[in-house]
Amino acid sequence: MCGIVGLFLKDKALEPELGALLSSMLITMTDRGPDSAGIAIYGSDNGKTAKITLQSADPGTDFDGLGDALKGALGIPVSIEVKSTHAVVTLDKDKVDAGRAALSSLRPNIRVMSSGDTIEIYKEIGLPKDVVSRFAVSGMSGTHGIGHTRMATESAVTTLGAHPFSTGSDQCLVHNGSLSNHNNLRRELKRQGMTFETENDSEVAAAYLTAEMAKGKDLGAALTSAVDDLDGFFTFVVGTKSGFGVLRDPIACKPAVMAETDRYVAFGSEYRALVNLPGIETARIWEPEPATVYFWDHEKAA
Amino acid sequence: MPVFDLSTTPLRELNSALHGLSAGANDTVFEVINPRGSHAVAVGIDAPVTVDIKGSVGYYCAGMNDGGNVTVHGSAGPGVAENMMSGSVVIEGDASQYAGATGRGGLLVIKGNAASRCGISMKGIDIVVHGNIGHMSAFMGQSGHLVVLGDAGDALGDSLYEAKLFVRGSVKSLGADCIEKDMRPEHIEKLAELLELAGIRDVRPEEFKRYGSARKLYNFNIDNAEAY
Numbered sequence: 001m002c003g004i005v006g007l008f009l010k011d012k013a014l015e016p017e018l019g020a021l022l023s024s025m026l027i028t029m030t031d032r033g034p035d036s037a038g039i040a041i042y043g044s045d046n047g048k049t050a051k052i053t054l055q056s057a058d059p060g061t062d063f064d065g066l067g068d069a070l071k072g073a074l075g076i077p078v079s080i081e082v083k084s085t086h087a088v089v090t091l092d093k094d095k096v097d098a099g100r101a102a103l104s105s106l107r108p109n110i111r112v113m114s115s116g117d118t119i120e121i122y123k124e125i126g127l128p129k130d131v132v133s134r135f136a137v138s139g140m141s142g143t144h145g146i147g148h149t150r151m152a153t154e155s156a157v158t159t160l161g162a163h164p165f166s167t168g169s170d171q172c173l174v175h176n177g178s179l180s181n182h183n184n185l186r187r188e189l190k191r192q193g194m195t196f197e198t199e200n201d202s203e204v205a206a207a208y209l210t211a212e213m214a215k216g217k218d219l220g221a222a223l224t225s226a227v228d229d230l231d232g233f234f235t236f237v238v239g240t241k242s243g244f245g246v247l248r249d250p251i252a253c254k255p256a257v258m259a260e261t262d263r264y265v266a267f268g269s270e271y272r273a274l275v276n277l278p279g280i281e282t283a284r285i286w287e288p289e290p291a292t293v294y295f296w297d298h299e300k301a302a
Numbered sequence: 303m304p305v306f307d308l309s310t311t312p313l314r315e316l317n318s319a320l321h322g323l324s325a326g327a328n329d330t331v332f333e334v335i336n337p338r339g340s341h342a343v344a345v346g347i348d349a350p351v352t353v354d355i356k357g358s359v360g361y362y363c364a365g366m367n368d369g370g371n372v373t374v375h376g377s378a379g380p381g382v383a384e385n386m387m388s389g390s391v392v393i394e395g396d397a398s399q400y401a402g403a404t405g406r407g408g409l410l411v412i413k414g415n416a417a418s419r420c421g422i423s424m425k426g427i428d429i430v431v432h433g434n435i436g437h438m439s440a441f442m443g444q445s446g447h448l449v450v451l452g453d454a455g456d457a458l459g460d461s462l463y464e465a466k467l468f469v470r471g472s473v474k475s476l477g478a479d480c481i482e483k484d485m486r487p488e489h490i491e492k493l494a495e496l497l498e499l500a501g502i503r504d505v506r507p508e509e510f511k512r513y514g515s516a517r518k519l520y521n522f523n524i525d526n527a528e529a530y
Contacts, residue, residue: 271360
């Protein structure tokens with residue numbers, strides 16, 4: 001059992017409240033997953049800079065002087081905002097690859113949670129309320145976001161085993177369920193050049209979608225092929241820079257409720273997660289159909 | 303009339319009050335407000351009480367109901383009226399998966415749609431759904447009636463025993479050992495009675511098709527191995 005929440009905003013006036021709304025939704029899902037929690041938030045794109053979110057088991061040592069060290073390695077100024085065990089590095093978009101390479105040599109123990117133009121991922125073991133408060137998620141604004149509360153079944157309770165998983169630029173996935181063909185698929189994806197941080201089944205699903213999108217598919221098309229290629233139980237909620245998707249396996253025993261108004265599309269493992277959203281009383285509320293791709297995109301809607 | 307506001311009152315107080323009713327008690331009409339998707343609302347009723355729930359509920363609402371009349375003025379999460387013994391449960395909105403699962407008696411009416419596995423392993427309950435039902439509904443249904451005014455999803459009545467299924471709309475596919483059967487006069491009569499009980503006046507029983515067990519899978523037979 002796990003809990004999933006997601007919120008895709010259509011009304012820009014709600015953007016400053018994204019972190020607060022998602023935090024409240026996530027905490028409501030604590031009893032579905034008290035082991036660990038995580039959240040991916042998509043902020044605004046200024047057209048110039050990108051972000052790399054880092055995690056360290058020893059933030060005091062790893063993050064100390066990191067800004068100067070990166071500046072020395074890259075020859076450009078970078079900014080670093082440290083939040084507890086995580087840090088967000090902001091740098092020019094065309095320096096992301098060089099920045100990641102520099103980070104892995106300067107601080108080999110650091111883990112990259114996400115990188116991209118707008119995505120930030122924060123995840124840790126512990127109760128969801130503690131996780132959102134240590135990263136001050138409530139104060140964050142953004143266009144869309146996804147959260148997960150984990151009750152581990154397929155791999156250990158660790159920071160890296162928490163969701164969301166990000167395996168591509170500005171991409172993330174959260175999963176409730178268990179995949180049965182993840183070992184085979186992981187071998188296949190490794191052969192295609194994908195790299196993996198964990199033995200977790202959900203990371204394989206994330207990498208699968210990344211690989212499909214790298215072949216030119218949009219998120220909706222990648223999810224459509226996932227119905228055929230992924231075996232097991234799953235409710236997925238996935239994010240891209242501008243997109244938000246939902247997919248359930250054909251058996252559909254992992255719960256899911258969705259709500260849509262003129263202002264947002266929301267996902268919850270249970271209706272309880274949605275009750276504090278503005279206008280929920282008059283929202284269109286439905287249970288997503290099995291083996292059916294649901295997909296929204298800011299750019300395609302505009 | 304006792305009113306329980308679940309935004310300020312613990313769920314256990316409501317359920318304890320329902321369980322504590324003594325025979326012949328007069329105060330038997332309860333109202334529940336602000337359920338906000340709570341789980342296990344009004345489970346284990348064993349007295350002829352009326353409970354009106356003003357809003358949507360989570361898992362297992364009215365589970366094990368024995369004699370109560372529960373109305374949800376909203377939608378219900380998974381397992382509504384699971385293992386109902388007697389009484390009635392009415393959902394004004396939609397119901398999530400396995401509504402009425404394993405129910406042994408009573409009437410469950412869902413005015414919206416029901417998701418997958420509606421009436422799974424039903425054992426005597428009657429279920430009337432105004433809208434559509436999802437896949438694997440009435441799986442291994444043993445007795446009782448499932449009446450669907452809309453459409454049914456994949457694998458209706460898979461491995462069915464003697465539950466009787468009536469569907470007015472289309473059936474996406476039938477499960478193993480489930481077949482369409484003739485509507486005989488006794489079926490028309492029973493269906494008319496169930497529609498009446500569910501307060502449906504504008505639909506005729508002749509508009510439905512009946513589905514039931516082909517009775518090929520009751521006992522293992524090596525010749526049927528491919529059907530399991």
